[in-house]
Amino acid sequence: MTDEPPLTVAEADRPDATKNQHAIRVLVLLDTCGDPVSADDPPGFVKVVRSELRLQALDFWLRNPDYLAGELITKVAAGEVHAATYLPLAQGLLDDPEPNLRWYPTPKWLRGAYEALDDAFSMLQSYGLAEVRRQGSPPLSHRNEFFLTEEGVAAAADLADDAVLSWYGKQAALVHLVAGSDKGGRLKERQYEQAEYAQTQLGMRIRSIAPAVRKRLIEQFEATGVKA
Amino acid sequence: MTVLGVEVHEKLAREWEGLDLARVEQVLADAGIQGGASAGVPAQLHVVRVAFSGTKSLITGGDSDGDGGSPGDDVAAPADDRADRPRVEVPFEFDWRPVAGVNGVGSEKNLRGKSSVLKVIQWALVGRSPLRADVQQWVGAANVEFTIGGTAFAVRFTAVDGVPSGHLWQRHPSGNGDGAKLGLFTDEASFEAVMNSFMLKWLRLEDISVWAKDHLQPHAWPAYAGALNFNADELDPLIGNVPTLSTRLLQMFAGTSWAPTVGQVNAAVSRHEYETSQAAEQTKAGGEFAKTQRAVAASKVEQAQEALDKLPAAAADVAGVFALVGLANDTSRASHELQMEITTARGVLADARARVRTEEARKHAANEDALARMFFNSMEPTQCPRCASKVTEQHRKAEHDDHECSLCHSDLDLAALDDQVMVAAGVPDDERERLRVTASRASSAARTEDDDDADVVDTMTALEEDVAEAEAVVEAMEARMATATRAERDAATAAATAEQALSVVQQRQQAEINLARAQGSLEVLTETPTELPGPDNDLVGAVLKAAKKVVDKWLKADQDPILGMISDEIAKLGREFGIANLERVALKGNANMTVQTGGAEEGYGAVSGGERIRLKIATAIALMRVGKREGVGRHPGLLFIDSPASEEIGEGDLSQMLGALVDVATEADVQLFVATAHTSLLTKVLPPANVRAAQGDEYVW
Numbered sequence: 001m002t003d004e005p006p007l008t009v010a011e012a013d014r015p016d017a018t019k020n021q022h023a024i025r026v027l028v029l030l031d032t033c034g035d036p037v038s039a040d041d042p043p044g045f046v047k048v049v050r051s052e053l054r055l056q057a058l059d060f061w062l063r064n065p066d067y068l069a070g071e072l073i074t075k076v077a078a079g080e081v082h083a084a085t086y087l088p089l090a091q092g093l094l095d096d097p098e099p100n101l102r103w104y105p106t107p108k109w110l111r112g113a114y115e116a117l118d119d120a121f122s123m124l125q126s127y128g129l130a131e132v133r134r135q136g137s138p139p140l141s142h143r144n145e146f147f148l149t150e151e152g153v154a155a156a157a158d159l160a161d162d163a164v165l166s167w168y169g170k171q172a173a174l175v176h177l178v179a180g181s182d183k184g185g186r187l188k189e190r191q192y193e194q195a196e197y198a199q200t201q202l203g204m205r206i207r208s209i210a211p212a213v214r215k216r217l218i219e220q221f222e223a224t225g226v227k228a
Numbered sequence: 229m230t231v232l233g234v235e236v237h238e239k240l241a242r243e244w245e246g247l248d249l250a251r252v253e254q255v256l257a258d259a260g261i262q263g264g265a266s267a268g269v270p271a272q273l274h275v276v277r278v279a280f281s282g283t284k285s286l287i288t289g290g291d292s293d294g295d296g297g298s299p300g301d302d303v304a305a306p307a308d309d310r311a312d313r314p315r316v317e318v319p320f321e322f323d324w325r326p327v328a329g330v331n332g333v334g335s336e337k338n339l340r341g342k343s344s345v346l347k348v349i350q351w352a353l354v355g356r357s358p359l360r361a362d363v364q365q366w367v368g369a370a371n372v373e374f375t376i377g378g379t380a381f382a383v384r385f386t387a388v389d390g391v392p393s394g395h396l397w398q399r400h401p402s403g404n405g406d407g408a409k410l411g412l413f414t415d416e417a418s419f420e421a422v423m424n425s426f427m428l429k430w431l432r433l434e435d436i437s438v439w440a441k442d443h444l445q446p447h448a449w450p451a452y453a454g455a456l457n458f459n460a461d462e463l464d465p466l467i468g469n470v471p472t473l474s475t476r477l478l479q480m481f482a483g484t485s486w487a488p489t490v491g492q493v494n495a496a497v498s499r500h501e502y503e504t505s506q507a508a509e510q511t512k513a514g515g516e517f518a519k520t521q522r523a524v525a526a527s528k529v530e531q532a533q534e535a536l537d538k539l540p541a542a543a544a545d546v547a548g549v550f551a552l553v554g555l556a557n558d559t560s561r562a563s564h565e566l567q568m569e570i571t572t573a574r575g576v577l578a579d580a581r582a583r584v585r586t587e588e589a590r591k592h593a594a595n596e597d598a599l600a601r602m603f604f605n606s607m608e609p610t611q612c613p614r615c616a617s618k619v620t621e622q623h624r625k626a627e628h629d630d631h632e633c634s635l636c637h638s639d640l641d642l643a644a645l646d647d648q649v650m651v652a653a654g655v656p657d658d659e660r661e662r663l664r665v666t667a668s669r670a671s672s673a674a675r676t677e678d679d680d681d682a683d684v685v686d687t688m689t690a691l692e693e694d695v696a697e698a699e700a701v702v703e704a705m706e707a708r709m710a711t712a713t714r715a716e717r718d719a720a721t722a723a724a725t726a727e728q729a730l731s732v733v734q735q736r737q738q739a740e741i742n743l744a745r746a747q748g749s750l751e752v753l754t755e756t757p758t759e760l761p762g763p764d765n766d767l768v769g770a771v772l773k774a775a776k777k778v779v780d781k782w783l784k785a786d787q788d789p790i791l792g793m794i795s796d797e798i799a800k801l802g803r804e805f806g807i808a809n810l811e812r813v814a815l816k817g818n819a820n821m822t823v824q825t826g827g828a829e830e831g832y833g834a835v836s837g838g839e840r841i842r843l844k845i846a847t848a849i850a851l852m853r854v855g856k857r858e859g860v861g862r863h864p865g866l867l868f869i870d871s872p873a874s875e876e877i878g879e880g881d882l883s884q885m886l887g888a889l890v891d892v893a894t895e896a897d898v899q900l901f902v903a904t905a906h907t908s909l910l911t912k913v914l915p916p917a918n919v920r921a922a923q924g925d926e927y928v929w
Contacts, residue, residue, distance in 0.1 A: 014586070015593040020600030101592045122613030123604060126635060155607070164599055 017063070017104040022120035024159065024168055029058045030130055030148040031156035032172035033179060037147065042133065045147035052144050053184025056114050060106050060191060061175045062168070065099035066210040067194055071178040073216050076224065081177070083224040087217065089174065091228060094214055098167065105205035108197070121146070129155050230263020232256060232489065236774045244767065255771040259496035261489060265782070268483030268862035270855040271377045271431045273353075274899050275866070279323035280348050280929075282368035282387075287313045320366075322929035324920050329893040330886065330900045332910035335922035342903040342928050345920065346868045348372070349901070352383040353427070354453045355413070355420035357390070364390040373399065376430045376864075383423070385413070392419050396426060424449040431864050434488035436476045439498030442506075447473060452480070458848075458869045460877070463840040466832050466847055467819050474819035481851045482794065483861035484787040490779045497772045504765060518753060525750040532743035539736045549726040556716070556723035563712040570705045577698035584691045591688070601663075605650060609635050784817060790860065791815050797850035798843065804888040805842040806881045815847065838877045842885060845869065849889070853896045865898040872904060879906055886913045 017025075034047030041048060049055045061068045069090040075081045076090075093099050106115060124130040129152035133145050148156075159165050179187055191197050196209040221228050233253040240247055256263055322345065333342040344363055351357040352372030357364050364387070373382040380401065385394025396411035411422035427449040428435065436447045455468030455477050465474040467481065479487035609619045612635055623634040631640045638652040644664050651660050798821075799813040812824040821832040823843065832843060848867055855861020872882055886902065890913060893900055904910065907921040922928045 015590045017593065018597040018600070020597050020604065021593070023604070024596075024600045097588075101589050125613040126609045126611060127604060127607040128610035129607075155603075159603070162599060162603070164596060165603065 014103070014105070019119045019123065021104075022115070022117075023123040024165060025059055025062055025172075026055070026117065026120050026146075027124055027129060027148075027152060027156055028159065028168040028172045029055065029062065029175070030146055031153060032169065033058050033176045034146075034148050035181075041147070044149060045131070046150055046153050047148040049146045050143070051184040052117065052146070054179075054182075054187060055117065055146055055184075057184055057187035057191060058172075058175050058179055059115070060206075061178060062171055063102065063104040063106060064206065064208075065093040065103060065171075066208050066213050067191065067197065068171075068174060068178060069093035070194055070209060070213040070216065071190070072174065073213065073220055075178065076220055077216075083220065083226050087220055087224065087226050088228075090213075090217055093174075094210055094217065099171075102167070102171075103208075105207070107203055108200045108206050124152065127151070127155075229253065230256070231265070232261070232263040232775055232778060235778045236771055239774045239778070240770055244770065247767075251767070252771050255768050256775060259492070259500070259768075259772060261492040261496055261775060263489075265485035265786075266434075266488060267485040267860055268480065268487070268855075269432060269859065270483070270852075270861045270863060270865065272897060273374060273376050273431065273864035273866045274328060275326050275349055275353075275372065275374045275901075276380070277323070277325045277371065277373040277382075278345065278349050278352075279321075279372075280367055280370040281321040282319070282366045284318040284320055284366050285362075286316050286318055288316050320927075320929050326899070326901065327918055328897065328899055330890050330902060330914060330918060332886075332914050332919045332921070333901065333903045333928060334905065334907035334910045334919065335926070335928050336905060336907050336924055337922075338905060340922050340925075340927045342905075342922070343870050345928060346870060346901050346903050350453065350457070350868065351392075352385075353423065354450050355392075355423035356416065356450055357392075358457075361390065379430075380407075381410070382407070385419070391415055394419075396422055420450065427452075431862065433862055434480065434491065436473065436480060436491050437495060438472065438476070438491070439495045439502065440472075442502055444495065444499065447476075452477070452864070455481075456848075456864065456866050456868055458841070458845060458867060458872070460841060460871050463837060463844055464833065465819060466815075466821055466844055475817070478815075478817070478819040479783065479787065481855075481861060481863045482787060482790050483855055483858075484783055484790060486779050486783040486786055490776075490783045493772065493776045493779050497776050500769055500772050504769065507765075522750065522753045525746065525753050529743065529746040529750050532739065532746040536736065536739040536743055539732055539739055541736075545726075546730065549723075549730045552719070552723040552726045556719035559712065559716040559719040563709070563716040566705065566709050566712050570702065570709055573698065573702045573705050577695065577702050580691065580694040580698045584688070584695055587688055587691050602648070605648065787817060790854065790858070791817065793854050793858070794847070794850045795821075797853055798846045801846035801849055801888070801892065802839075802842055804884075804892075805846060806884040807839050807842050813843070821847070838881060841872060841877060842881075845872075845885070845889075849892050849896065849898070852898045853892065856896050856898075865896070867898065867900045869900060869902045872902065879909060882906060883909055883913065886910075890914065 030047055030049055034049050037045050037048050049058070061071065072081070072086050072090040072093070076083045076086050108114070121130065121132055125132070129149055131147050131149065133147065135143050135145060156169070160169050182190070194209060196207050196212075200206045218228075220226075229249065230253060233249060233256055236256070237247065237249045237252045240252070253263070324345070333345045335342045344359060347358045348367065348370055349372055351359060351364075352370055353374065359367070367387050367390075369384075369386045370392075371382060371384045373380065375381070380399035380403070382397040382399050383394065384397060385392040387393070393414045395409045395413070397407045398410050399407040410426060413419035413422050427433065431449075431452075433449065433452055436451060437444050438447060439445070451468070451470065451473055454470065455473075457469065462469050465471045467474045468477045476487075476491055479490060608624060611618050619634050623637075626632050626637070627634040627640070631642055631645065632638060633640060633650075633652065636652075638654060641649070641651045641653045641655070641660055644651045644660055647664050649660075649664050651663050795813050795815045798815060799810055802810045802813065807825070809826040810823070811827070814822045814824075816822075821843065822829050823832060823835055823839075825835075832840065835843070845867070848863070851861060851863045852865050855863055856865075872885070877885075882904070886909065889900055889902075892898075902910070907923065910919045910921055920928060
């Protein structure tokens with residue numbers, strides 16, 4: 001581990017994620033983080049994420065490895081996960097080139113980190129991999145539920161075989177570990193607790209918190225006796 | 229050529245080879261020594277008239293103070309406790325013609341002016357008043373006539389507030405008229421000077437000045453005159469009243485031929501010894517001071533030399549120093565500039581690396597996007613995401629056969645379709661091109677780099693080459709920086725060393741200046757030959773000492789017989805004066821005397837007061853008698869004896885002594901003045917013409 005920050009791509013020069021990449025992330029998140037459907041759900045689906053807020057929050061961690069590392073360190077500090085396993089993982093999220101190549105800063109809107117799901121999700125839907133169902137109707141509040149079909153589960157399993165795209169499945173597993181079964185509102189609160197996220201002005205890209213997280217990581221290495 | 233000169237030259241000739249007689253004579257002459265003997269021939273001084281007048285200032289009713297005060301205080305005078313009493317001015321006039329032999333002045337009470345008569349005579353003869361100041365002020369005029377060897381003289385003066393003004397006269401032998409003025413005086417000093425030179429000459433006396441410690445103490449006529457005065461309370465020394473002069477007075481009064489020369493030699497020897505010792509002391513003191521000064525100066529030279537030696541020798545290469553300082557500045561500036569360049573180069577490198585990373589990210593994103601597209605393209609659409617209508621087999625067939633989208637039925641781009649890219653022909657050209665390119669990249673990545681399309685590789689390679697180049701630049705600059713830093717450090721060290729050397733040179737210059745100054749100071753103090761009294765001075769000393777030995781011997785040879793005669797005369801007179809059992813007296817050359825009475829011998833100082841006054845008067849008379857008889861001596865033959873009767877000598881003794889004095893005086897042709905309160909004694913012993921006596925409470929004048 002070095003004090004020097006790893007070479008990173010300048011924020012301004014960073015390419016935007018494409019619709020295809022977005023669709024891949026949503027597919028993986030539904031497969032990894034989705035809950036099993038219940039008897040009350042429509043037939044033909046296997047897994048479900050029951051609010052867009054939760055799905056957006058999950059996607060935020062997936063595309064911002066420094067925030068994900070911070071949450072892992074928090075869990076280590078809380079004794080919820082094994083330090084010897086997860087501190088090196090957190091270190092990898094901060095310092096390895098791979099996560100940095102997949103860092104796609106997210107704009108912040110009123111409901112937190114947000115990027116419109118429509119285009120990406122319609123792709124999944126056109127191939128019969130997932131479907132969105134709306135609960136409730138105006139003027140009552142409504143929420144969208146995101147269902148994964150059996151075909152979707154199979155497609156996610158196919159992705160695990162791809163040398164490049166399989167990375168998302170592994171990363172989504174960490175996101176799932178961090179997010180647990182918290183609902184979207186709670187996940188948003190947790191992300192707000194991470195100062196940089198909260199301080200980011202509306203519409204601006206949420207900035208990196210890597211330096212602060214790296215400092216906490218060093219403290220945890222020292223506190224737990226795990227070698228970097 | 230003098231007798232003394234020849235004798236001295238002879239004594240010194242052995243020790244001082246080639247000593248010239250003329251040189252000896254010169255030394256003696258320079259010292260004021262007369263080289264021949266001059267035997268004293270007595271010249272008789274007789275007072276023939278004493279007259280004075282003035283005004284007494286007396287306090288009324290003050291006639292009861294007969295307390296027998298001091299002999300000099302025998303005239304009524306105001307005392308402090310009577311200062312405010314009424315005073316009365318009393319004019320007076322005194323005129324007396326004393327005769328040869330014994331003359332007496334008496335008053336039955338003290339303080340009636342008897343001593344003043346004697347003192348007015350002395351004032352006139354010496355020019356110096358022994359009167360009390362207030363009594364002196366009473367005197368308005370005086371006329372004292374006297375003879376020396378028969379020649380008549382007179383001192384006549386008036387006095388205002390005690391200051392005399394008048395003349396010394398030589399009277400006409402006939403006694404008529406004023407005669408010739410020998411001298412004029414207007415105050416005490418000129419009066420004394422006139423009388424001194426006159427008396428020395430006419431009484432054939434010599435100046436008996438002596439060397440007193442560090443100066444020549446003049447002694448002349450006043451000293452002789454003092455020796456003529458006898459006071460009952462001043463009996464030491466035997467001759468005169470000044471111990472240091474008694475020997476000289478004896479020699480002179482005894483008339484020894486070498487006496488004057490002895491006095492001159494003694495004074496010259498003392499003076500020479502004093503001056504030699506003074507010179508030696510001054511030389512010694514001066515020498516020691518100079519020695520100390522030289523030591524201090526030498527120490528300063530030493531210190532300055534040490535300070536100089538401590539400084540390293542260094543050449544003053546000022547131009548070299550400036551060059552080194554300039555070089556240090558240049559290298560420092562170059563180093564700084566290089567540092568700035570390195571910073572810039574590192575920025576360039578960081579930018580280059582960032583561009584590589586950006587390209588990597590872009591490439592990665594494109595690759596992922598292509599893979600994701602391939603992933604989805606490999607699937608068959610099943611429904612419309614908008615309206616959920618199912619994609620039929622017919623639609624799928626139409627896409628394959630008729631090249632229209634199975635979902636929206638738009639015409640597909642055939643060329644893109646060949647590249648496995650699904651894009652509608654109606655999509656703008658550039659978007660279609662973008663999609664085709666990303667697809668080809670993805671497929672090339674999928675085909676594990678067997679593609680020959682070099683464009684992407686070229687961009688990345690170019691960027692990486694940029695990085696490598698920037699790294700090389702930075703590396704080269706850092707190498708140069710290391711060199712420059714070393715050069716800067718070396719130049720700075722060299723400049724500092726050079727500046728220090730320059731400072732040392734400046735310090736050496738200052739130290740050399742300090743040394744030169746110290747050496748200059750020392751040179752100024754270089755030892756000067758001490759001016760010790762030289763050989764010539766030694767010769768003078770030797771001549772004077774030899775002369776002293778010679779004249780002392782001659783004087784002794786000449787004087788001893790005279791002293792014997794005088795001693796015999798003293799013993800005879802003493803017995804006549806009433807000293808019982810006086811067997812023998814021995815007057816010594818040093819004016820001491822041993823007295824043998826009843827087989828016991830004692831010194832003059834040890835005998836009783838009554839005997840001492842008899843012996844002292846006897847000595848004076850003896851000197852005069854022997855002088856008269858032998859024709860050798862210098863005593864003027866005049867004595868003043870004031871108040872001889874006191875507790876020391878009773879009236880009977882005084883009567884006996886006076887009687888003897890009358891006989892002796894007549895025989896020796898000397899003149900005595902005796903002042904006493906025993907008026908009746910005077911009138912009984914002396915003829916009436918010889919006495920001026922005041923009876924009862926009367927005043928003498």
